[in-house]
Amino acid sequence: MDIRRATTVTELLAAGHLYDAPPREEWAARFLAADGHVLLVAYVDGAPAGFVSGIEMLHPDKGTEMCLYELAVDAPFRRRGIGRALTLALVDIARERGCYDLWVGVEGDDEAALATYRSAGAGNGERFTMLTWEFGNGASQ
Numbered sequence: 624m625d626i627r628r629a630t631t632v633t634e635l636l637a638a639g640h641l642y643d644a645p646p647r648e649e650w651a652a653r654f655l656a657a658d659g660h661v662l663l664v665a666y667v668d669g670a671p672a673g674f675v676s677g678i679e680m681l682h683p684d685k686g687t688e689m690c691l692y693e694l695a696v697d698a699p700f701r702r703r704g705i706g707r708a709l710t711l712a713l714v715d716i717a718r719e720r721g722c723y724d725l726w727v728g729v730e731g732d733d734e735a736a737l738a739t740y741r742s743a744g745a746g747n748g749e750r751f752t753m754l755t756w757e758f759g760n761g762a763s764q
Contacts, residue, residue: 638674661689665705677716
C-alpha cells in the first residue's frame, strides 16, 4: 500500500469509485485550490483503494483544527488496516500543519468507523448533536 496526497484533478477523479457520488471536475478543482483542504489516496497495486479527506478550520480565539471530513475504503480492501493508515497519515499532516486537534463526527452505531478511529488513537470527545441546513445543491444534483 502506498498513501499519497492527491494534487491533481485527475487523481481525484480516478478515485471517484470511492466517493458517495460521482465526482465533478469543477468541484475537484475547487477542492484542490482551497487552502487547508487535504485528500490522501491509498493505492494498492497502483489502483485507488481508499481515501481520507480533511479540512482545516481556523478561528480567531482557537487557532486551527482539522476535521476528518470523510474516510472510505473500497470493499475488497477493507479489514487490512488501510482506513487506520489513512487516518494516521491525516493525523500526521494535521500535526505538521500546527493544528491543535483533529476531529471527526461519527454516527453512534457505526461500529466499523468507531473501531477504525479508536485504533488510530482517537478518544471519545464531548457528545454533540449535529444540525444541518440543506440547500439542495450538493452531490445529488
